[in-house]
Amino acid sequence: MQDYEVIVAGLGAMGSATLYQLARMGISALGLDRFSPPHELGSSHGDSRITRLAIGEGKHLTRFARRSQELWRQMEQDCGQPLLTQCGALMISSDLSRAQVHGASFFATTLEAASHHRVAHTMLDATAIRSRFPQFCVQDQEYGYYEPEAGFVRPEACVRAQLTLAERLGAHVQRSEPLLGFEPDGAGVRVITERRSYRARRLVLATGAWIPELLGASFAPAFRVTRQVLTWFAVAENPDLFTPERCPVYIWQLPEGRRMLYGFPALDGPSGGVKIATEQDERTTTADSVRREVEQRESDEFFRDYVRQNLRYLSAHCLKAKSCLYTQTADFGFIVDTHPSCPEVLIVSACSGHGFKHSAALGEVFSRWGITGRLPESFTVFGLGRF
Numbered sequence: 001m002q003d004y005e006v007i008v009a010g011l012g013a014m015g016s017a018t019l020y021q022l023a024r025m026g027i028s029a030l031g032l033d034r035f036s037p038p039h040e041l042g043s044s045h046g047d048s049r050i051t052r053l054a055i056g057e058g059k060h061l062t063r064f065a066r067r068s069q070e071l072w073r074q075m076e077q078d079c080g081q082p083l084l085t086q087c088g089a090l091m092i093s094s095d096l097s098r099a100q101v102h103g104a105s106f107f108a109t110t111l112e113a114a115s116h117h118r119v120a121h122t123m124l125d126a127t128a129i130r131s132r133f134p135q136f137c138v139q140d141q142e143y144g145y146y147e148p149e150a151g152f153v154r155p156e157a158c159v160r161a162q163l164t165l166a167e168r169l170g171a172h173v174q175r176s177e178p179l180l181g182f183e184p185d186g187a188g189v190r191v192i193t194e195r196r197s198y199r200a201r202r203l204v205l206a207t208g209a210w211i212p213e214l215l216g217a218s219f220a221p222a223f224r225v226t227r228q229v230l231t232w233f234a235v236a237e238n239p240d241l242f243t244p245e246r247c248p249v250y251i252w253q254l255p256e257g258r259r260m261l262y263g264f265p266a267l268d269g270p271s272g273g274v275k276i277a278t279e280q281d282e283r284t285t286t287a288d289s290v291r292r293e294v295e296q297r298e299s300d301e302f303f304r305d306y307v308r309q310n311l312r313y314l315s316a317h318c319l320k321a322k323s324c325l326y327t328q329t330a331d332f333g334f335i336v337d338t339h340p341s342c343p344e345v346l347i348v349s350a351c352s353g354h355g356f357k358h359s360a361a362l363g364e365v366f367s368r369w370g371i372t373g374r375l376p377e378s379f380t381v382f383g384l385g386r387f
């Protein structure tokens, strides 16, 4: 049995950020993952994640997004890789919009958060959107919120950087070693994996879409795992309009009650296409049984129903497509709480389709919990009790 101060199980966005922060503080820490992150089987892949500061899912989240941007900038210096691109974000809506974006009041809460946290932004009417961003076919009644400090982060590069830096600072990382269970052990916790047992003062459980199975049936109602599809379409004309200098990330609350649409500029040149997606939360799945491949039919239908009429200059040719997993809660929030029968275990499920932008900062908070066993008072908003 090997002893550590803190063990982090699951080294995706949340776990790798936590392990990195523990290592920065010189805490003896072990990170375990069932695969070899970054990988394409969880929730932290697909080249890009939107980051924005005025958070439409709740203004209490802005400080994590802001702090994460600072941490990624520091990490870029330490690892020599680009992680964050602040190309701006455009949120489009209208009084006719019925599409849900992580709840009913996304646009209004975005404006409230921007004003509360003094996030720089500009409001644009349809004419201004057309003249500044002609790639978007907005309708007359639509309007936009433009935030210049927003943009995208590169999820695989962030996970890789955090793990590389953590190991460089002395953390141990065990890849391809799934955690099978845990139990209270004196003043700490015994962690059982496929290969051996470890003892730690505390365990951070950040196993993403695998968390419901690990926690057991009584926790299952708190989580919904859903399959999401990401598609990259070729740029047919005006490639300059899709570079990060000319194209913001965007979230579009479409009219006529359809789903939302979101997308990115061409990250590394127009030849790689532009990533565009929507969300679905009607059908659930599990991390082990999900259909991972994306059929041609799915990308064809998405182009026909969502892309063609809303974005100019793109071709129906889908260059690549991937599936990815959301772990959602009923209120589109996060779960961060101690395990009710094992208080030395922190349950971390910060997804609901919007967690990445907060992950570097949340890792700081989880690492402090690993040392002190205490969460900030304000974290009651993430409590399990609300379900």
Ligand SMILES: Cc1cc2nc3c(=O)[nH]c(=O)nc-3n(C[C@H](O)[C@H](O)[C@H](O)COP(=O)(O)OP(=O)(O)OC[C@H]3O[C@@H](n4cnc5c(N)ncnc54)[C@H](O)[C@@H]3O)c2cc1C
Residues within 6 Å of the ligand: 009, 010, 011, 012, 013, 014, 015, 032, 033, 034, 035, 037, 041, 042, 043, 044, 045, 046, 048, 049, 050, 051, 177, 178, 179, 180, 206, 207, 208, 209, 210, 211, 214, 228, 229, 230, 324, 325, 326, 348, 349, 350, 351, 352, 353, 354, 355, 356, 357, 358
């Ligand atoms: C399609 C899609 C689009 C998204 N878009 C955005 C966006 O634009 N902006 C944004 O902010 N957020 C976005 N999100 C949400 C964000 O990506 C997630 O909040 C974040 O990736 C969740 O990270 P995680 O660490 O909880 O999970 P993961 O990154 O999946 O990590 C979980 C890890 O646990 C490991 N694991 C599982 N079981 C075990 C076990 N038994 N033992 C050891 N290890 C285990 C897995 O191998 C995995 O590496 C999006 C998510 C998806 C899927």
